[in-house]
Amino acid sequence: MKAFVEGHADASELLSAGEPFLRSISFCADALDRAGIPLGGLDSECLTRVAPMTKGGLRDTHWRERCALTSEGGIILGSSGTTGVPTIYKWTYSDLRHVGKVTQPLRQALGVHPGDIGAVWAPIDRSVMGQCMLAEFLQEGIDVHILGAVTPDVALEQLHGSGATVLKGLPKALLGLGSLPAAHDLPLRQVHVGGDLLTERIRRGIETTLDCRCYNFYGLSEIYGPLAAECLQQNGMHYLENDTLLEVVDPSTGRPSAPGAIGVAVFTTLWEKCSPALRYFSGDLVEVLQQPCACGSDLPRIVHHGRLRGYDYEGCRPLSALLVDSIISRHSEGLVDFRLTLENDGASLAVFVSSDVDEVSLADELGEYLRGAVGVETVFEEGVSRESKEMTLVDRRTVTNGDVPRWPR
Ligand SMILES: [Zn+2]
Numbered sequence: 001m002k003a004f005v006e007g008h009a010d011a012s013e014l015l016s017a018g019e020p021f022l023r024s025i026s027f028c029a030d031a032l033d034r035a036g037i038p039l040g041g042l043d044s045e046c047l048t049r050v051a052p053m054t055k056g057g058l059r060d061t062h063w064r065e066r067c068a069l070t071s072e073g074g075i076i077l078g079s080s081g082t083t084g085v086p087t088i089y090k091w092t093y094s095d096l097r098h099v100g101k102v103t104q105p106l107r108q109a110l111g112v113h114p115g116d117i118g119a120v121w122a123p124i125d126r127s128v129m130g131q132c133m134l135a136e137f138l139q140e141g142i143d144v145h146i147l148g149a150v151t152p153d154v155a156l157e158q159l160h161g162s163g164a165t166v167l168k169g170l171p172k173a174l175l176g177l178g179s180l181p182a183a184h185d186l187p188l189r190q191v192h193v194g195g196d197l198l199t200e201r202i203r204r205g206i207e208t209t210l211d212c213r214c215y216n217f218y219g220l221s222e223i224y225g226p227l228a229a230e231c232l233q234q235n236g237m238h239y240l241e242n243d244t245l246l247e248v249v250d251p252s253t254g255r256p257s258a259p260g261a262i263g264v265a266v267f268t269t270l271w272e273k274c275s276p277a278l279r280y281f282s283g284d285l286v287e288v289l290q291q292p293c294a295c296g297s298d299l300p301r302i303v304h305h306g307r308l309r310g311y312d313y314e315g316c317r318p319l320s321a322l323l324v325d326s327i328i329s330r331h332s333e334g335l336v337d338f339r340l341t342l343e344n345d346g347a348s349l350a351v352f353v354s355s356d357v358d359e360v361s362l363a364d365e366l367g368e369y370l371r372g373a374v375g376v377e378t379v380f381e382e383g384v385s386r387e388s389k390e391m392t393l394v395d396r397r398t399v400t401n402g403d404v405p406r407w408p409r
Contacts (some may be wrong), residue, residue, distance in 0.1 A: 011202070011245060012043035014270045019069075021272050027066045050357050052266055052281035055079075055087060058222070063088040068298045074274055077128045079221035080195065087221065089128060089275040096150040098271060099132050099224045100139030102243050106229040107140060109238065109297065110190060112166055112216055118144035119164035121155055121173060122195075128221040129195060133334045136226075142166075152177045156186075165189040168217075171198045171206070178209025188212040194226060196221055197306045199325045203234075218304050222280050223267050229301050236289045236301030244269050246302075247279070248288060262287045262305055262320055283307050285320055319370070324351075327365050332357040348375040356380065 019042040022028040032042065035049040058066065063076065067090040075094075077270030078086030118137035122147050124130035137144040145162040147155050155177055159167065165176070166185070171193040177183050186256040188210055194217035206214045218237050219225020223244055228237035239246060249256055257263030265286045269276045285305035291303055319340065327337050328351075337354040351366065353359075359378035367376040 010242070011047075012045070014242065015042045015044060015047060015244065015268070016040075018042075018270050018272075019067070022276060022278055025066065025068055025276065027061060028276060031278055044245075044308065047245075047268065048256075050279045052279045053277060054281050055283075057221070058087050059085065063090055063275070066170075068272070070274060072274075075131075076126070077131060077221075078126050080123075080127055080129060086126075089221070091128065091131065092274045094272075095224075095274050096131060096135040097139075098273075100135040102240055103136055103226055103229075104139060105297075105299070106217075106226055106238060106240070107136065107297065109231040110192075110229070111232075112140060112142070112190070114141045116140075116142050116165045116189070117163055118142045119147055119159060119162060119167045120144060121147045121150070121167060121177075122170035123149040129219060129225050132225045134221065136168075152180055156180050156183055159186050159188075163187050166192065168194070170193045170195045171202050172196060174206045174210065176216070178206055183209060184211055186210060186212075190215060192217050192226075192229070195302065197321050197325075199322060199329075201325070201329055205335060213346075216304070218302070220267075220282055220284070222277055222282070223269060223272075227267075231295040231297060232292065233293055233295050235293065236303050238293070238297055238299035239302050241300055243271060244277075246286075248286060260288065260290045265302075316335055319349075324366065325368065327369060328353065328357060328362060330365070331362040342374075348377060351376065351378045352381045353378060354381070 019040065022042070023032065023039070031050050031053070034051065035046065037046050037049065039364045048266040067074075070092060072092045072094060074090040074092045076088060077087050077091050080086065120130060120137070122130040122133060124134060134144060134146070145158065145164050146157050150158070152173070160182070167188055169191065174191055174193060189212055191206060191210060191212060191214050193206070193214060198214075198216045203214045203216075215230040215234065216237055217226040217230070218228040220227070227244055228239040230237050245268040247256065248261075249266055250261075251264045262285050265282045265284045267277050267280045267282060284307045287303045287305060289301040289303060292298075303322070305323065324338065324340065328338060330352075332355065334355060336357060339352050341352065342348075343348040343350055349366070349370070351362065357378065359380070363376040363378045367374075370376065
């Protein structure tokens with residue numbers, strides 16, 4: 001496997017080629033200077049000295065400070081805002097064409113073809129991810145139906161009208177669509193989900209009710225989507241390693257995670273993106289699978305474990321929403337929504353679940369997973385649901401980090 005800063009044979013070469021462009025943007029040039037990296041000296045070794053960019057750090061600056069001076073007109077787009085105020089970025093059509101082109105292998109692996117009819121169930125107007133979804137379909141010469149941000153009833157009616165065969169949207173929205181009686185008759189062949197955590201139980205729910213295959217996609221507004229997507233094996237998402245450099249780091253130390261361990265994804269764009277990322281601290285917990293995929297692709301695979309805050313208490317395993325969900329599934333029959341709250345300055349973890357589970361055995365197993373570093377209590381709460389992808393874990397410690405990583409110290 002030739003990905004990632006640790007052991008990525010080509011990483012230094014790619015970084016070196018991309019350095020002049022990064023230096024042309026003051027926001028990035030300042031970060032390289034602060035890290036003491038001399039002109040022409042950027043490689044994978046010294047990259048780790050660069051202080052990570054955070055969502056808060058980006059929001060504290062004007063979008064014009066973070067983009068390349070280009071004669072090409074751009075569109076001003078924002079992140080989804082699911083984790084607060086949207087962050088603003090300039091995007092050029094060159095960016096969107098680039099996204100359409102480099103993500104082509106991901107769609108080809110799924111057999112998406114010009115005979116398909118695409119549909120996007122997301123706000124398109126000013127959202128990075130919506131525009132990227134559109135670019136993906138257009139690249140394949142596929143007609144695309146923009147549903148916008150409508151209710152499941154309206155989406156269903158529109159989808160029946162357009163005859164869409166490939167639909168892109170949020171996992172929970174698609175699950176909601178599937179709960180409508182007439183959804184089973186839609187001509188959908190595949191759905192591509194992203195923007196939130198896809199658990200295996202949500203996937204099964206979508207596939208059963210919509211009678212099609214559900215594939216997981218990963219992306220983020222600060223870079224683009226999809227940076228990674230599942231193949232027909234549905235076993236980890238193939239990552240476009242030569243387009244955006246991925247570091248997987250231990251959030252408590254800032255050092256690379258051990259191979260195969262869960263860590264936080266930190267991204268550096270390797271192409272001339274109008275608003276580039278230089279060590280963007282995503283907050284997303286990912287794991288790099290170590291085995292080759294049965295599909296034969298040599299692109300590495302990642303698993304997205306959710307976006308969590310407050311996972312950095314020492315001695316504890318990262319509190320992965322995906323793993324918590326799989327533990328909960330062993331103690332319940334149906335689909336259980338949950339949220340986690342860190343109490344007492346991190347000494348205890350309350351698990352609020354939406355339906356009946358074996359509370360004692362669940363608390364025991366979670367406590368064991370967390371190596372006894374925190375006390376675990378399970379609480380049934382009617383109507384519990386996650387408010388946004390970042391709110392899986394509510395951190396009530398006296399001192400919290402927000403989205404500012406503790407490292408480098
Ligand atoms: Zn594969």
